[in-house]
Amino acid sequence: MTTMQDVATRAGVSAKTVSRVFNDDPHVTEDTRERVQSAMRELKYVPNMLARTFREGKSAVIGIAVPDVADPFFAAVTKGIELAAREHDMAIVVTSLGDNPSLEQSIIESTVRRQIDGLIIAPIATDQSYLSRWQDSFPIVFIDRIPTKLNADYFVEDDFGGAFEATQHLIAHGHRRIAIVGDSTDVPTTRLRLEGYRAALDDAGLENDEELIALGSRDTDAAAQVCKNLLALPDAPTAIFSSNARFSTGVFPALQALNRTDIALISFGDFPMADVLQPSVSVIDQDPRQVGRVAAERILARIAAPTKRFRRKNVIPVKLIERQSCQSVRAPSASAAMQ
Amino acid sequence: MTTMQDVATRAGVSAKTVSRVFNDDPHVTEDTRERVQSAMRELKYVPNMLARTFREGKSAVIGIAVPDVADPFFAAVTKGIELAAREHDMAIVVTSLGDNPSLEQSIIESTVRRQIDGLIIAPIATDQSYLSRWQDSFPIVFIDRIPTKLNADYFVEDDFGGAFEATQHLIAHGHRRIAIVGDSTDVPTTRLRLEGYRAALDDAGLENDEELIALGSRDTDAAAQVCKNLLALPDAPTAIFSSNARFSTGVFPALQALNRTDIALISFGDFPMADVLQPSVSVIDQDPRQVGRVAAERILARIAAPTKRFRRKNVIPVKLIERQSCQSVRAPSASAAMQ
DNA sequence: AAAATCTATGTCATCGATGACATGAGTTGC
DNA sequence: GCAACTCATGTCATCGATGACATAGATTTT
Incomplete structure (x- = not known):
């Protein structure tokens, strides 16, 4: 070396x-500069x-902590962060938090030891108060999920609005019995989506049937199972709102396996190939790359102007992409109910 | 701080x-140790x-450079590396190389400056000789693609074998006019897959029709277009071997858009939802997570035993996953040719 | 009892790059 | 001709943690 x-x-x-030569200091004679530069080249x-x-x-590094780097949503977020960071010659250190909330703090701490200049986190635990001690050392930005027991910048999708729109969309297509599938309501994101779902039902004067609220799945397979159980109910749903993209990749195959593609499906979060499945799946699109970019830009802005004030709470609008999975009324009981 | x-x-x-207290040095009295520990806690x-x-x-960091972190294949590789690295308290710094080969060197150099302890790279350029100067500073492991103009460890999938098997599989299902779609043959991986394809055709005594060799696409959309052109040929193929997963996600929708799902398709590399598409797509599976893990383990092994000798060239076997997309002979001309 | 050994702790130098400040040579001005 | 300046370059200290080595008591050995 x-x-x-x-x-x-x-x-x-x-x-x-x-x-001095390396840092382009003007106080070096041309002659010296050249000698040094050629020495640098030779060695x-x-x-x-x-x-x-x-x-x-400082380390010129932005730390990123997400539940799973391999998840297409977070992979795209990471890409967005990386591209923004590179424009400022910063590198990214990526960490997956996994699905055990009790490990979050220690995983984050081992990242923080590396003197990161900023942290972008999509948390999995329900308490981020442990982060407060670093808040005046470097900026922290939350994405996808809001911080709990901590005040910090965040950029989240419009969970309530998106869920509301998705549910409303299903209702507009004649569905009356709409189930919601998702993970635990410990996750604030899920809680908000549930609220959006409920609000849409209320708005339409529909009953909130607790039987149709199938939250708490831990993984894709569990979501698939939950979906099967729903369809086995005496008064089964005619439509499913899958409250996250990962679970949609479990729900869709489950419907297919049961040969029940007549069941309408809408997914919060786009997922790969959703547009070419049969039927193609309508989704609430979140633009993860953009989420990554704005989060990174906030980090960079805070580094550049530590005292400046910024908007803490940022809700990124989502967009309904209508595809086939809930286009037509395929639910006989629903149309009957409309009479 | x-x-x-x-x-x-x-x-x-x-x-x-x-x-000493921090590093569990035994030469500290219990009393002192406690005093220090509580001071640490307080502060x-x-x-x-x-x-x-x-x-x-050193930095306790493994650098990772892949064409695109957001690509599901590389995202999974990254995850594999991360999990292995974490077991040794190492972090990962991830970088996307993008698709401009001329930027590869400078992107790598800015990663190297961070005194990484090892580098895992899936290169995009056709010359990695610039890496030689670091070979005795830290281990370098190539994945997915072999190094060019450089001797280094690599872990690649069995490109030739996988392509051979895929093509043979199509032939066994009665196909005689089989096209290959993929990126440029500048990519060694693609070259090997082309060779596997050719060998399988030769083996079966089939002609190598250059018209059916549709390589050189730059992205998913281009691959889709290429696919359309192929089907417009006077003597169109009845089967397509997509030489990489990313392009498959372009080819499949293209076939669907043309309503030509009678065309058999097999993909080198599994991709999300391939199993629930209609028809579900047969693939050569590469187990990217495992690729990441073994690459990371090699890096760690080389760090631990710098002088030990290891096998440089490692070919990871691939596995054919048979699904619907080439199950039945749907090609009339092919069955006619069999008579 | 002197010497040898061990133990708990401290002091100093070090890693590589770079700010703060110093030096010495050259230039300008009156 | 000398003060006042400018300019190129050098010296030293520093960032935080930790090896190498030192030291001063305590304990054991002969």
Whole structure:
């Protein structure tokens, strides 16, 4: 590993002068500059960023913590963050939080030790108060899910609005018995989506049948099972609102396996191939890449202007993409109910 | 930011003693240890990893460079690497190389400056000789694509074998005119898959019709277009071998749009929802998570035993997952040709 | 009892780059 | 001709943690 001192010796100057050349300090003669530069080339000098950033106390790194990097939604968010970060020569350190909320804090702490300059987190636990001690060391931005027991910037999708619109859409297509499938209401996102769902039903004067509220699934397979159970009910739903994209990839195959593609389906969150499935699946689209970008830009803005005030709570609008999965009224009981 | 010195002052000892307590050095009296520990707690001391790793010259970070983090294949690879890395308390710095080969080197260099302890790369350029200068600083492992103009460890899927098997599978189902769709043959991976395809045709005594070799697409949309052109040929193919998963997500919708799901399709690389499409798509499965894990383990093994010798070239077997998309002979011309 | 050994703790230097400040040579102005 | 400046370059200290080595008591060995 070549250091500045090595280059300095080779060029017959002091390390400081090499530093000056490297940082384009104007107070260096053309002659010296050239000698240093060729020494750098000969020795293939590559700066040790660790040394520089350690001195600055910063690392030029944005930490990212999401439930799962391999999830298409978070993968796209990560991409958005990366592209924004690169424009400022910052790198990203990515961490998956997994699905065990009790590990969140320790995973985050091991990231924080690396002196990150900012943290973007989509939390899985129900208490982020442990983050407060770092709030004046570096900016923290929440995405997808709002912080709990902590005040911090966040960028979330319009969970309530999207769920409301999705449910309303199903109602407009004649459905009266609409189920909601999703994970636990411990997740604020899910809670809001449930509220949106309820509000839409209320708005239409429809009953909130608790039997149709099938939340609490832990993974895709569980969601598929829940879906099967719903359809086995005496008074089964004619439509399903899947409150997150990951579970939709479980619900859809389940419907297909039961040969019940007559059941309408709408998904909160687009997912790969949703547009070419048969029937193609209507979704509430969230534009994850954009979420990543705005979160990264907020981090960068806060780094650049630590005292400036910003809007804490940011709700990103979502968009209904209508496809086939709830286009026609396929539910006989629903049309009967309309009379 | 609390430093060891702060803790030391609070506990009335020297920084070194704090360091000893932190690193479980046995030469500390129980009394001192407790005093230091409670000082740490009171001051919420979090070690500055940057300082420690800077001193060691290492960063406890594995760099990952892939064409696109948001691609499901590479997202899964990344996850595999992350899980293996975490077991050794290492973090991952992820970078997307994009699709401009001329940027590869500079993107890698900015990652290397961070004193990474290892690099896992799925390259996009056709010359990695620039990496040679770091080969004795830290281990480098290639995945998915073999290095060009450089000797380094690699873990690739069995491109030739997988393509051979896929093509043979189509042939076994009665297809005689089989097209191959994919990106440029500049990509070694694609070249090998083309060879596997050709070998299978040769084996079966079938002609290699250059008209059916439709490589060189740059993205998903281009692949879709190529697919349309193929079907417009006077003597159109009855089956398509899509040489990568990303393009399959373009080819499938194209077939669907043309209402030509009678055309058999097999994809090199599984992709989300491939199993629930109609028809579900047969694939050559690569197990990206495992690729990530073995690559990470190699990096860790090389760090642990720098002089030990390892197998450089590693080919990971692939597995044909048979689904509906080429189950039955739907190609009339093919069955006619069999007579 | 002196010497050898061990124990708990401290002091100092170090990793690489870079700010603060110093130095010495050259230039300008009166 | 010398003060006042400018400019190129050097020296030193620093960031936080930690190895190498030192020291001062306590304990054991002979």
